[in-house]
Amino acid sequence: MRELNVGGVPRGEDYFGREDLIENLWARLKRDNVLLVAPRRFGKTGAMYRLLDEPREPFHPLYINVEHIMSAADFMIEFLAALLRDHHFSRVINKLREETKGFGRFLRSLPESIDVGGIKVILREDTDVSQQWISYGERVMAMLAKDKPHLLLLIDEFAIMIDNIAQHSVEEAERFLRWFRAVRTAPETKARFVFGGSINLIATLDAMGLVDTVNDLSIVRLEPFDTKTAKRFVETIFASRRVKLAPKIRDTILELVGAPIPYLLSVLLTAIFDRQRATRKKVSVEMVNAAFQDDLLGGATAAVFRHYRS
Numbered sequence: 415m416r417e418l419n420v421g422g423v424p425r426g427e428d429y430f431g432r433e434d435l436i437e438n439l440w441a442r443l444k445r446d447n448v449l450l451v452a453p454r455r456f457g458k459t460g461a462m463y464r465l466l467d468e469p470r471e472p473f474h475p476l477y478i479n480v481e482h483i484m485s486a487a488d489f490m491i492e493f494l495a496a497l498l499r500d501h502h503f504s505r506v507i508n509k510l511r512e513e514t515k516g517f518g519r520f521l522r523s524l525p526e527s528i529d530v531g532g533i534k535v536i537l538r539e540d541t542d543v544s545q546q547w548i549s550y551g552e553r554v555m556a557m558l559a560k561d562k563p564h565l566l567l568l569i570d571e572f573a574i575m576i577d578n579i580a581q582h583s584v585e586e587a588e589r590f591l592r593w594f595r596a597v598r599t600a601p602e603t604k605a606r607f608v609f610g611g612s613i614n615l616i617a618t619l620d621a622m623g624l625v626d627t628v629n630d631l632s633i634v635r636l637e638p639f640d641t642k643t644a645k646r647f648v649e650t651i652f653a654s655r656r657v658k659l660a661p662k663i664r665d666t667i668l669e670l671v672g673a674p675i676p677y678l679l680s681v682l683l684t685a686i687f688d689r690q691r692a693t694r695k696k697v698s699v700e701m702v703n704a705a706f707q708d709d710l711l712g713g714a715t716a717a718v719f720r721h722y723r724s
């Protein structure tokens with residue numbers, strides 16, 4: 415059954431529509447790396463998970479959220495840990511071991527049952543990745559360049575990370591951005607990258623005079639649902655709950671929400687079903703209006719909602 419996912423990541427059949435977006439992303443990834451831009455809650459993370467959950471040849475995707483990362487070194491640790499945890503790419507890391515003494519020791523001492531958090535702690539404390547992140551980055555990328563299936567790295571909240579790094583050192587942010595641009599545009603590389611983020615990366619970089627470090631990226635803008643998709647979404651959700659939906663009610667919902675941002679639609683629909691369950695009455699235009707007034711305009715989402723409306 416299709417479930418409303420409010421605030422989490424909608425996956426599988428709970429991820430609705432967006433077929434054109436997903437096709438567009440795969441098409442661009444044949445040649446380019448992508449910067450996926452949209453305001454918060456438009457569905458960027460959901461789209462990245464779609465690429466992750468339904469991968470296409472010749473790619474093998476990995477997803478990392480880098481919102482909490484404060485330094486280039488920690489990015490490298492996050493990246494290496496993600497590779498190590500992956501059944502396919504851990505092979506690549508094993509090759510790195512053969513070349514690097516300190517790193518080899520690290521890998522041999524890794525307990526079988528260790529989780530990603532543990533891997534990161536050991537990488538940070540028992541290896542020289544933090545000091546030598548550029549060198550590790552270059553070697554790993556060189557190995558990944560020709561590896562098959564090709565790496566598709568999905569990096570969520572990239573702009574927040576860049577902002578974090580720049581807060582303590584603009585120089586480090588620049589070094590990191592230049593390193594990244596160089597490795598992803600290297601002529602032999604087959605790896606691809608999707609950069610997602612809710613804060614405006616271009617504006618952030620512009621303020622630092624560093625826009626040229628991302629001028630190779632192909633920009634994909636995420637829009638709200640179109641009217642047809644929004645209609646289908648409301649109808650599908652009602653149908654999956656076996657609740658009857660009169661066209662008048664459907665249109666009232668769409669009118670109230672305005673620009674059909676999937677998150678706001680999900681919040682309103684949830685509020686309607688909560689009311690319906692509580693009152694044990696049929697869904698009516700009045701009920702929809704009341705849910706909108708009390709739960710959206712009066713509730714926790716009020717600020718978010720007014721923000722999108724304006």
Ligand SMILES: Nc1ncnc2c1ncn2[C@@H]1O[C@H](COP(=O)(O)OP(=O)(O)O)[C@@H](O)[C@H]1O
Pocket residue numbers: 419420421422423424428429430431432452453454455456457458459460461612676677678680
């Ligand atoms: N395609 C979709 N199908 C169903 N719900 C969606 C879809 N896209 C977004 N949502 C809703 O919007 C919320 C925010 O989506 P998310 O991908 O986290 O946005 P972003 O990463 O842009 O902030 C989700 O929790 C879900 O309620």
Ligand SMILES: [Mg+2]
Pocket residue numbers: 455458459460570
């Ligand atoms: Mg997100």
